[in-house]
Amino acid sequence: MxxxxxxxxxxxxxxxxxxxxxxxxxxxxxxxxxxxxxxxxxxxNPEQLFAAGYAACFHSALQMVAKADHKKLGDSAVGARVSIGKEGEGFGLSVVLEVVVPDLPVEESRELAEKAHQVCPYSRATRGNIDVELEVTDQ
Incomplete structure (x- = not known):
């Protein structure tokens, strides 16, 4: 890199x-x-800072893949919920990314979110290390 x-x-x-x-x-x-x-x-706390960074980065990735697919996201938003908990002898993280795209059908938005999940640097860095769940809605 x-x-x-x-x-x-x-x-x-x-x-x-x-x-x-x-x-x-x-x-x-x-x-x-x-x-x-x-x-x-x-x-x-570190989890809030990570959530803010992940939400912003994923939203940019979503906009990038939407533009490449000639889709308009309108007033889209991405929220990140980062949880910390005990895992084995230490601690672990999990993430839920909430993707809201009111101007597209949910299935189209879900496809874009999956594409964004493949290219977002935060998603790539966490892949295989922590659970990341995508929740896609139109509201």
Missing amino acids: EPLYTAEALSTGDGRSGHVRSSDDTISVNLAPPQEMGGSGQGS
Whole structure:
């Protein structure tokens, strides 16, 4: 791979109870474990950041494959639900991608979502490592 762009971020403090910031300071976030994991919930967490990145990246991939197929997505949206849980002796992640394309029949949208899942860098990076489920609707 020939990099087109490299993002940099630095975590300081106590990891999940610390702070992260990007090298250009466009992201600067205090972190705190969610209440469900015994934390205060008074900050963001790595799963939220991963969900935001995956949703945006997948939405771009969806738009790219739709354009290649000469389809218009209209007011489409992609949401990502990232779950963390115990897996063996450690922890694991799972993702549900919620794809909403109100201007196309659900089956056409599902086909586009499957194509996007093949080319999205986040999908490619997670394939075979974590469960990723696609939920496609028109509302």
